Amino acid sequence: MTRNLNLISHPLIQHKLTYMRSEETTTDNFRRLLREISQMLAYEVTRDLPTELVTIKTPLATTKSPAISGKKLCLVSILRAGNGMLDGMLDVLPAARVGHIGLYRDPETLEPVEYYFKVPEDISERLVIVVDPMLATGNSAIAALNRLKETGAGAIKYVCLLAAPEGLAALRAAHPDVSITTTAIDDYLNDHGYIIPGLGDAGDRMFGTK
Known part of the structure; x- marks a missing residue:
């Protein structure tokens, strides 16, 4: 792990990611694998959450045991x-509040266009974890983080499945305070802004739209 970059190389995650990359993987298996990897990433991105001792009573004795303290969580999905x-x-985090940012990439400019934004009113009081499978050019991630900060979000983490070196550099330059967690840094972006070798269009593969 380098400063604000956490590359998760756990064998189980890498195994599942390999099958996600394969063009032979069906839509239902793609969704299942993405969900399973995301569960594991939830553990990784919350590894540094603060805890405090609380008093509880087990069936046998009263004891002090750690519980999460500090800011509550908000998960924000980039649609x-x-x-x-x-x-x-x-x-893994069923009590977290949820926000959504709708962005699509203009096929000509590769720039993000916002079409939806809805987050909890108290987002400034929460640790925000932004999720999106692919960090390609970085434009959508940067736009999403800009918007969240304008709304008052302070503590923000970004989690993706795959990152391109170009998008990683752009995001770190624009938002050096935001930690990034990913499972792989791939080779490069092609002329259409897709990650190589990548896994194709994550949304299309997830929903079977191509």
Whole structure:
């Protein structure tokens, strides 16, 4: 792990990611694998949450035991592909509030266009975890983080499945205070802004729209 970059190389995650990359993986298996990896990433991205001792009574004795303290959580999905990661994260963090940012990439300019934005009113009081499978050019991630900060979000983490070096550099330059968690840094972006070798369009593969 380098400063504000956490590259998760756990064998189980890498195994599941390999099958997600394969063009032979069916839509239902793609969704299942993404959900499973996202559950594991939920553990990783919350590894540094503060805890405090609380008094509880077990069937045998009264004891002090650690419980999470500090800011509450808000998961923010960058639509539409982010919802595949959101499901897995909520399996592990069911009490988290949820926000959505709708962005699509203009095919000519590769710039993000916002079409939807809805987050909890108290987002400034929460640790925000932004989820999106692919960090390609970084434009959508940067736009999402800009919007969240304008709304008052302070503590923000970004979680993705795959990152391109170009998008990683752009996001770190624009938001050096935001930690990034990913499972792989791939080789490069092609002329259409897709990650190579990547896994194709995550949204299309997740929903079977191509």
